[in-house]
Amino acid sequence: MGPNLINAAYLLAAILFILGLKGLTSPRTAVRGNLLGATGMLLAIVATLADRQIVSYETIAIGVAIGAVIGVIWAVKVQMTAMPELVAAFNGFGGGASALVAGAAAFMPGTVEGVPEIQVQTSITLSGFIGSATLSGSLIAWAKLQGILRWQPRGLGLQVLSNGSALAALGMGAAYILDPEALWLFCALCAGAVVYGILLTVAVGGADMPVIIALLNSCSGLAAAATGFVLGNNVLIIAGSLVGASGFILTQIMCKAMNRSLWDVLRGDLGEAAASSPQGDVYAGRTKSTSPEEAALLFETARIVTVVPGYGMAVAQAQHAVRDFANLLEARGAEVRYAIHPVAGRMPGHMNVLLAEADVPYGKLYDMDTINPLFAETDVAIILGANDVVNPSARDEPGSPIYGMPILDVDKSQVVLVVKRSLSPGFAGIPNLLFTRDNTLMLFSDAKKALQDLSREVRDL
Amino acid sequence: MEAFLISVTVFVLAVFVGFEIITKIPSTLHTPLMSGSNAISGITIVGAVVAAGAGDNEVAKYLGLGAVVLATVNVVGGFLITNRMLAMFRRKK
Numbered sequence A: 001m002g003p004n005l006i007n008a009a010y011l012l013a014a015i016l017f018i019l020g021l022k023g024l025t026s027p028r029t030a031v032r033g034n035l036l037g038a039t040g041m042l043l044a045i046v047a048t049l050a051d052r053q054i055v056s057y058e059t060i061a062i063g064v065a066i067g068a069v070i071g072v073i074w075a076v077k078v079q080m081t082a083m084p085e086l087v088a089a090f091n092g093f094g095g096g097a098s099a100l101v102a103g104a105a106a107f108m109p110g111t112v113e114g115v116p117e118i119q120v121q122t123s124i125t126l127s128g129f130i131g132s133a134t135l136s137g138s139l140i141a142w143a144k145l146q147g148i149l150r151w152q153p154r155g156l157g158l159q160v161l162s163n164g165s166a167l168a169a170l171g172m173g174a175a176y177i178l179d180p181e182a183l184w185l186f187c188a189l190c191a192g193a194v195v196y197g198i199l200l201t202v203a204v205g206g207a208d209m210p211v212i213i214a215l216l217n218s219c220s221g222l223a224a225a226a227t228g229f230v231l232g233n234n235v236l237i238i239a240g241s242l243v244g245a246s247g248f249i250l251t252q253i254m255c256k257a258m259n260r261s262l263w264d265v266l267r268g269d270l271g272e273a274a275a276s277s278p279q280g281d282v283y284a285g286r287t288k289s290t291s292p293e294e295a296a297l298l299f300e301t302a303r304i305v306t307v308v309p310g311y312g313m314a315v316a317q318a319q320h321a322v323r324d325f326a327n328l329l330e331a332r333g334a335e336v337r338y339a340i341h342p343v344a345g346r347m348p349g350h351m352n353v354l355l356a357e358a359d360v361p362y363g364k365l366y367d368m369d370t371i372n373p374l375f376a377e378t379d380v381a382i383i384l385g386a387n388d389v390v391n392p393s394a395r396d397e398p399g400s401p402i403y404g405m406p407i408l409d410v411d412k413s414q415v416v417l418v419v420k421r422s423l424s425p426g427f428a429g430i431p432n433l434l435f436t437r438d439n440t441l442m443l444f445s446d447a448k449k450a451l452q453d454l455s456r457e458v459r460d461l
Numbered sequence B: 001m002e003a004f005l006i007s008v009t010v011f012v013l014a015v016f017v018g019f020e021i022i023t024k025i026p027s028t029l030h031t032p033l034m035s036g037s038n039a040i041s042g043i044t045i046v047g048a049v050v051a052a053g054a055g056d057n058e059v060a061k062y063l064g065l066g067a068v069v070l071a072t073v074n075v076v077g078g079f080l081i082t083n084r085m086l087a088m089f090r091r092k093k
Helices: A003-023 A027-049 A058-077 A080-107 A117-146 A156-178 A183-202 A206-231 A234-258 A262-267 A269-275 A292-301 A311-315 A319-331 A350-357 A368-377 A447-459 B002-022 B027-054 B058-091
Strands: A304-309 A335-340 A365-367 A380-384 A415-420 A440-444
Touching: A003 A027, A003 A234, A003 B002, A003 B027, A027 B027, A027 B058, A058 B027, A058 B058, A080 A117, A080 A183, A080 A206, A080 A350, A080 B027, A080 B058, A117 A156, A117 A183, A117 A206, A117 B002, A156 A183, A206 A234, A206 A262, A206 B002, A206 B027, A234 A262, A234 B002, A234 B027, A292 A415, A292 A440, A292 A447, A304 A319, A304 A350, A304 A368, A311 A319, A311 A350, A311 A447, A319 A335, A319 A350, A319 A447, A335 A350, A335 A368, A350 B027, A350 B058, A365 A368, A365 B027, A415 A447, B027 B058
Parallel strands: A304 A335, A304 A380, A335 A365, A380 A415, A415 A440
Antiparallel strands: none
16 A cells, blocks of 8 residues: 555544544444444554555564453453543553554654654654653552552652652653664653653542543543654544543543642642541531431432432442332332532543443433532432532532532432441541531441342332 | 644644534543543554564564554453443433
8 A cells, every 4th residue: 555545544544533532422423433433443553554664464463462352351341330440541551552652663763754853752752751651650540449559648759759750751851852872861761751650640549530530541642642743643643632632621621520720639639638627526416317217218208319429339339229229219200310420430420331331311310510400309319429529518618628619519409318338538538517417317328238228118118 | 844843733733623522522421432532542553563563673573562462452442341331321312
């Protein structure tokens, strides 16, 4: 295949990526969109294989075979609750692959035709830096989500180290651009970036994960785009920048939903403020605890029930129990809605995927702005393992560390039933005065068990 | 320099296209969006294939092999898992 034909194929692939993403604007067209994207990828790969630069197919075949087996097994076996871990790991692989391609380009200078040397070296530096940091940062995020890594250091020393490692890596990069023969400089650049990625993500805690995963998603795209500059290849630049833009928008949405800057999230800052806030007996004697038998009576006359899922639902794998309970209520004539806070769970859209897995129609899932005015007409709001996103302090108390964070106004419902294992604070580490309100009942239990008990009791009504 | 400017033009325009499309994607599909865009960022496989197949430098070949493996996991796993998720959304309206 001549270079013109190959470039035409790349253009077609880029168009398919754009149409594919466009398909994701509606659940109805999304499956087809994903197929379009996959077709574009296949086309781009086939066109590349036909490139006359390629003389040996053996290594490629081995690599594709290994990667495909791992990818298929992983994608087929993974549980929906483990989706944040999978996306975190895959972000890292994308970044790592880009860094390796940059490395390969550094070791075979002059193979890229028609791209000025200075552009090649500068982009090798960028791709190596972003890719390496994305790889190590994603692996840390993955380990945190898996619960393997619980270490969460904070403070000025960490910031100095992290900024220092970034500067050192970029310094090595600048030296490499001036002296591209010195490959050790490139290796040192990547090593520095790996350290930077680790230090940047290690301070980020549980509920901030949606932000960091979205950010790493963006970085994996930018690394691919930088690789595109190395090779002078437009399809890499286009696909990479689409992903970069996507991850960036999601990062912004997540930050806004927590009323925090990206900078604060990366420093793990909320933890500092929260550690000094009062704890202890704010709850003493002021919460009302209930039993499944008692709570079931709430649903005897309830017409509108709103379920507010949080990370606790994912941990308890309670999505199917939620659906069963909702079916029961709907059979009794009630309307069941689901209120989804943007940062509920550990990644953007986490709750939506879990509820979709349990066959909850997406038309019943309401986003925060739509559902908030509707809490006033809600008879019972069930909070399932959500905490900070329903804390009225964020709305009412200017002194609170989370003040200004948009929340779900569940306290406007007639009755709030909080299903929670204990009174332990959420990620922000601050007490939730929702639990002490007059219209709040606490059902201390695992989310799944609570719903199964409630279902049984409601059936007996 | 001219080639570089063209590349930058392509980059900037693609970012704008990305912003226009992504802002229209509903929050309910944000997880499949992440896994799907993740698969698209596996496009770096194109560079990986060139590095692994060009064949004139041993080190570059092995770096290329590693890149092909990682990028293929990204591409194959990414599109598959996205398809699996989206099929769940399509099942019921």
